[in-house]
Amino acid sequence: MSDWSQSIDSLNNGQAASRAEGIAEGVSEGDLVRRRDFLTLLASSFAALGLTSCDVRSPRQTIIPWRDQPEHTLSGLPTWYSSTCRACPASCGVLVKNREGRPIKLEGNPDHPISRGGLCARGQASVLDLYDSERLKTPLAKGEATDFAQLDAAVIGALRSIRDRGESIRIVTSGDDGPAARRAIEIFQAAFPDTRVVEHHPLATRAIARAHGATQGTARIPSYRFNKAELVVSFDADFLGTWISPVGFTRDWADARDPELNGGKMARLVSLDPRMSLTGANADFRVALKPSAVGATLLHLLVHVGRKLGKREVESIAGRLPAIPIPDAVDDEILGGLAEELVAARGRSLVIAGSESAADQIIINIINEWLGSYGATIDLARPVWEEADDLDSLDTPDALETLIADIESAGTQAGSGAQAESDDNRAVPGAVIFLGANPVYNHPRGAELRRALEKVPLKIALCDRLDETAALADWICPTPHALESWDIARPRRGTYSIVQPTIAPLFGSRPAVTSLTTWAGKPTEAYKLVRRVWRDEVFERQSQFDRFEKFWVECLQKGAFEIEDATPDASFTRPPLAGLVELAVVESVLAQNENGNRAEGDLEFLAYPSIALGDGSQANNPWLQELPDPISKITWGNVGAISPATARELGLEEGRVVEIRAEADTGLGPVRMPIHIQPGMAEGVLATALGYGRTHAGRIAANYPIERVFGIDKAEPGGADVYPLLGVGSVSVTPTNGFDEPARTQLYDHQTEPFTGEDRNPAREMSFADFIKQGRENGHGDAGGNSEHGGQSETDKHLKHGAHAAEPTLWSEHDYPGHKWTMAIDLNRCTGCAACVVACQAENNIPVVGKAEVRKKRDMHWMRIDRYYSGSPEAPEAEPDVAFEPMLCQQCDHAPCETVCPVLATVHSSEGLNMQVYNRCVGTRYCANNCQYKVRRFNWFDYAHEDLVQNFVLNPDVTVRSRGVMEKCTFCVQRLNAGKRDAASDGRPVADADVRPACAQSCPAAAIVLGDANDPQSAVSRALENPRAYSVLEPLGTRPSVRYLARIRKEDATS
Amino acid sequence: MNPSATQALRPPLVDTPRTASQITDDICRPVEAMPTASWYVGFFASVTALCIGAVLVTHEIATGIGTWGLNSTVGWAWDITNFVFWVGIGHAGTLISAILFLFRQKWRTAVNRSAEAMTIFAVMCAGIFPLIHMGRPWLAFWMFPYPNTRGPLWINFRSPLVWDVFAISTYLTVSACFWYIGLLPDLATVRDRARNRVRKFIYGIMSFGWDGSGRTWIRYEMLYLLLAGLATPLVVSVHTVVSFDFATALVPGWHSTIFPPYFVAGAIFSGFAMVLTLMIIARRVMRFENYVTLRHLDAMCKITLVTSLIVALAYAHEAFFAWYSGNNYESFLAINRMRGPFAPEYLVMVTCNVLIPQLLWSKRVRTSPLIIFFISIAINIGMWLERFVIIVISLHRDFLPSSWADYSPTYVEVGTLLGSFGLFFTCFFLFCRVLPMIAIAEVKSVAATPGSGEVASATIIDATPGEGEKP
Amino acid sequence: MTHKLCIASFDSPEDLLSATRAARESGRKIYDTYVPWPVHGLEEAMGVARSRLGVVCFMLGSLGVATALGFQLWVSTRSWPLNIGGKPFDALPALIPITFELMVLFAAVGTIIVFFIRSRLWPGAQPGIALEGATNDRFILALETNADDAEEIAGFVRDRGAAEVREVDLP
DSSP: OOHHHHHHHHHHOHHHHHHHHHHHHTOOHHHHHHHHHHHHHHHHHHHHHTTOOOOOOOOSSOOOOOOSOOTTOOTTSOEEEEEEOOSSTTOOEEEEEEETTEEEEEEEOTTOTTTTTOOOHHHHHHHHHHTOTTBOOSOEETTEEOOHHHHHHHHHHHHHHHHHHTOEEEEEEOSOOOHHHHHHHHHHHHHSSSEEEEEOOTTOOHHHHHHHHHHTSSOOEEEEOGGGOSEEEEESOOTTTTSSOHHHHHHHHHHHHOTTTTTTOOOEEEEEESSOOHHHHHOSEEEEOOGGGHHHHHHHHHHHHHHHTTOTTHHHHHHHGGGSOOOTTOOHHHHHHHHHHHHHTTTSEEEEEOOOOHHHHHHHHHHHHHTTOBTTTEEEEEEESOOSSOOOSTTOOOHHHHHHHHHHHHHHHTTOHHHHHHOGGGOOEEEEEEEBOOHHHHSTTHHHHHHHHTTOSEEEEEESBOOTTGGGOSEEEEOOOGGGSOEEEEEETTEEEEEOOSSOOSSSOOOHHHHHHHHTTOOOOHHHHHHHHIIIIIGGGOSSOSOHHHHHHHHHHHOEEEOSSOOOOOOOOOOOHHHHHHHHHHHHHHHHHHHHSOOTTEEEEEEEEBTTTBTTTTTTOHHHHTSOOTTTOEESSOOEEEOHHHHHHHTOOTTEEEEEEESSOOSSOOEEEEEEEOTTOOTTEEEEEESOOOSSSOHHHHEEEEEEETTEEEEEEOOOOOGGGTTOOEEEEEEEEEEOOOEESOOOOBSBOTTTOOBOOSSOEEEHHHHHHHHHHOSSOOOOOOSSSOOOOHHHHHTTOOSGGGSOOSSOOOOOOSOOEEEEEETTTOOOOOHHHHHHHHHTTOOOOOHHHHHTTOOOOSSEEEEEESBOSSSBOSSOOEEEEEEOOOOOTTOHHHHHOTTOOEEEOTTSOEEEOGGGOOOOOHHHHHOTTOOOEEOOSOOOOSSGGGGGGOOTTSOOOOTTOEEOOOSOHHHHHHHHHHHHHHTSOOOGGGOOOHHHHHOTTOOEEEEETTOTTSHHHHHHTSTTEEOTTGGGOOOOSEEEEOEEEOOSSOO | OTHHHHHHHSOOSSSSOEEHHHHHHHHHHHHHSOOOHHHHHHHHHHHHHHHHHHHHHHHHHHHOGGGSSOOSSOOOSHHHHHHHHHHHHHHHHHIIIIIHHHTTOGGGGGTHHHHHHHHHHHHHHHHHHHHHTSSSGGGGGGGSOOOOSSSSOOOOTTOHHHHHHHHHHHHHHHHHHHHHHHHHHHHHHHHHHOOSHHHHHHHHHHTTTOOOBHHHHHHHHHHHHHHHHHHHHHHHHHHHHHHHHHHTSOSTTTOOTTHHHHHHHHHHHHHHHHHHHHHHHHHHHTTOTTTSOHHHHHHHHHHHHHHHHHHHHHHHHHHHHHHHTOOHHHHHHHHHHHHSTTHHHHHHHHIIIIIGGGGGGSHHHHTOHHHHHHHHHHHHHHHHHHHHIIIIIHHHTOSOGGGOOOOOOOHHHHHHHHHHHHHHHHHHHHHHHHSOSSOHHHHHHHHEEOTTOOSOHHHHHHHSOOTTSOO | OOOEEEEEEESSHHHHHHHHHHHHHTTOOEEEEEOSSOOTTHHHHHTOOOOOHHHHHHHHHHHHHHHHHHHHHIIIIIIOOOBOTTOOTTOSGGGHHHHHHHHHHHHHHHHHHHHHHHHTOOTTOOOSSOOTTTTTTOEEEEEEEOTTTHHHHHHHHHHTTOSEEEEEEOO
């Protein structure tokens, strides 16, 4: 019986689970060989498609067919398990789609309290991490493969001798480890009392917690309720992109933005940020504000808000304001207007900041408090990511920096024992255990840590790959992927989410909690530990269930549980406000003086987590590497983004490789990366994404064999590591002779033609005032409503017709008697987050092509998100408005691609789908030429996965296309058919929920709706009647089956 | 006979009067003698180019179309440019042999054989590109409607590519037949002169037992007339169908009703330029100055000039309708051609196809082979660029600005074009060696003096009317 | 009964034409003529009926049209009708190009085949009578003779300018 069949067993049968765990732990070398051979066999069958002369053979070992079919599993049908996404600490709920024992896709769990059905790009892609062949396959002892028994014996011995020597042990965690891991650490601490936990979250939002510690007396990151907000003012808090819990926030925000949901009301977003973040791109009003100006701006805003609310306290601050001039980017009028809007929306407003300055966050807290946001749009009762650290004090240093200092001081203390005794905090660390943390890479002082670690006698890494930190460790315990392990996530207080394995570990890994408890002398399987913690922390604190087993099964099925009676709202302690403001003023002024007075040619530096890679832990994921950044559309690597004006000032052009040096010496060499000229950047700021430039994540993260000419691979490095520069403030930039054109999937950025200035306006928007007026004047029709991008071309006149039916035609129409699949995409909900892009890639086996191929504009994404800046190439705007438009095959009823195909490889279905018959396609590419949306993708090479393990992620319902074949979106026809089949077997009509393509399913904003236009009750039928509905390029008469709902821009707070 | 008066005033078609026997000797000489050094140089250069092309095409088929510079937006570029270019080249051959035949232009006899050969070789070159541009060329036979086991799955008769398949294969078949029918009497001549048994055997098979029978000649002339009558609409239809590849598409710059006449005129234009290029080389290398006279060059230059003006009109028409239609996609296309990333290509195209040919208004230019040669090269370049402009500029910036892209060729594409020239000239050099390059029977019928050499050539023309007249 | 042919070779087409015309007018049996290029007036001089290849060509062309149209319509509407770009199954204009091409192909290739059959030409066929110069510069008249009138016919053609006269066996 193969390993994964047992794991399925275990999932359906609680008792068998422990058996699966045992097997997972006891995977022998023989099993691995057998599995690999099976993979080879599987891969050969794909390779055979490409006509390579593969010799298909049976494995050398005896293989046994899957005789005992597990219960509830039918070959050919998916099995779904609820679990939790561990790609980032937000911990969204997922449904894991298993086919023949393999998890092949993650989808958002609609019942999950955090994500409510959406899943971001990184979450979608995390299923591919499972099949990453760069993961560790055995434990390593000083670089040599070993087994867990030997490792345990040696580690336990070493730990005990450290304990006996009186040295302390440090466990460095990644900051988002859940209750189960904490329980394991507690068990470990019981055995080794002098063990301290060092929390290292690479993208911490500690300042928020610290500020709340100062102002509210409780160091917490609150939950934000964007759905309750009518006005959000964000100071570089990219809550739609990467900030705290973007999927949940996006859903809340999209609902708040939807005028049809809110009786004609719509929330407004103001963003003041230094770079064009996803949030800034979606803002109704945006100001490019450099990081050093945030403090001063907030102070001025505080004074404006305070005065409008009649707060006397502000006058003392106002008196000091002349010392802090208002930043160039904003003026008194803007801030006054903003304050007025905020005050008008009191109780329904929200001010947030991504700043890592506690002073900034304190000002934010005061403004929010004055505006009555606490309890309304801010929920302190359900804080997220409660950290173990004591953050009540504003000057607590970074935990990892403390660790480095401890290690560094260890050498000097060795001689003077008295000092060590007197200073308990400075106990000598004799061992450091890295629990899924990789601070050598993702901490600014990683290089120092690397040097410091040389002095630590025992270094143990529990991680999934030989990463930058693990490479320095003596003992390495491979840990399983989230899809292979039991765990608990607690995304916010009172909300518990179960991580459930859906496959036995592919490689020789062991859960970290088992390792820790084993070393503590109390070996505990992860499953048992998780159940114990679930019983203690969740079951005991709820009242709905009285039997644990019933509760457990219910929770496993649902995936998450929310305890209702959470701790009451923390009292707002009202600290002496003046003193706090004093503090804030001082810090802001200092920060501004430090950063604002940059030397000639120096730039303020900003490093941010990108949508695609986040903190870089998934850097070896090819889907994410090839995911175009929603704004810059750059793939495979990071760039130094500067504003057009700054580029002119410094004489830099797109793609020029520069050397970036920190003002403060980091002790490292300069960072080299290409320049990208990004409209919307604040002037004098250089922003670049974190997560790239990994040296130990794997082949794909480091580089990628991108071009093969006569068997010679050309590879290039995939981006630069900017963690060392995180928080340096300002940098100097030196151009080099190098040139490295960023690999972009979109080369032209405007809706406006060059030369003519004609606005093609495929992604339409209207002002909120026009929307209201239109609703009042004519209850229907007249969708086009161009407000300011008002290219009143002939195109628009055609669009006055709401439906295709009114259009004249020369010939008799084919009718669609059964279903007529139609899609509606609400541009007002869509944030451009690109989750759908990866969802589509996962669902449809879309290949990854590599950097050079992307440069040649050969990316294969069936679903892409077009991004347009306002303005034109002749008159570019420094701070343009941004429009997003998901673009996929529009399934035209009069499809131009179909008529030109010589071999009938693309024809129309009776349900209105434009079908692509891969095995009939001979690859003339005529269809792609004739497609006005350019959504067809051609297999220029054989893109079969080189990593054979990755073939396991392939969806068996979708053909893997061979070279020379055209491919494209088919509205996930395999899912439509599955939905029809399910409905038929239940004996009911097909409902909207049955037919959800991958893009619609994953969309965190629920912006995409697919359904049957023949069914008047379907959601899409209602959307088609929306006066905002239009089709892109409708005048061409091709009758696309996708309709877009124009975006609404809320120009001002009125109406 | 009435036309005799005017014909008598025209300069002779053969410069120095030759007897029929001398003409036979002259034309058969290259076939029977050892090749000249210049032939060897030309032949081996062509074979080298062909081999380069063959290697690169093999590489492309083995690796993928990705070895070309195409992308998701620009799905066709050099491949289809070369295809249309070569099809166009072929057209002059059919035009000279069929249309000028129907119009009783007797000067055609000196060049029609080479022009027809050129047609066949050019269509062969053209046919390669649709084949190798496919993602899976080994499945090219799926383009034909044949009974199969995939259910009654046929082909899409609405697709212009299927029309292409029928048009090009019909064109190649009919052109080859037409050419071979014309060759039959001359092959018999070569056979009858052969001293060598092998030659006699081979040419004996190839000449189908032709013996010059008067009864056969009478049927032959009827057949030739019928084939000329069929080939004339065929040649028009072929480039019309090729233009449908673009005209029936949606892409701005392709979607145009003037494409059929525009393409046919362009084809004749480029074809005549290529005939001029070839004949100017051939008359020197093969010492055929007596047969391909300045009068021939002059006549061909005049046709070239006329077709250049038609092409110029088409360019102007495209620009005018871009504005007049009020369609912003079309008008943007026109401006993008002149000012966009491929503006240099467009300007070179206009220069080569419209401006340079205006030199041909001058009689002195039309009778100076060296200048004509360079003009014809310029036109060849210009007409290649015309197809490139139509295909690539239209595709690279079409409807949605988000998918606009650039294009640049790779060495594989350049090498493949080189290889196609290699194939063309290899065939042409072989043709010069093994087949009579000039239609012996036809030239004799219009130009031979009787054995005595006393009768003026004009009289001969008078006495032996053109083949077009009903016997 | 015919046994032999009198082969008369002329220097010029005019001589051949006048000799042929005279031979026919005098009731002599013209076996054939052999000329290096088509000589105008030969048809009339030999008294050969107009070739009917034109009719053949028309019929074959019509067959091509019928085949193409019939097949395409059958495929599009009967054998496997498919919704292609929303167009009707029997969209006639789209079928015209192929119909035209097949018409030309059938007509051209068919007429050529008929011509070869009628003229007894095929690859490797031997010339009926191998005649020196008939493919170069000689104009030859072949008259049927028998033992009785061989001399008389030879004289007849010599009188009309034949440069060379000889007798060959009938093939």
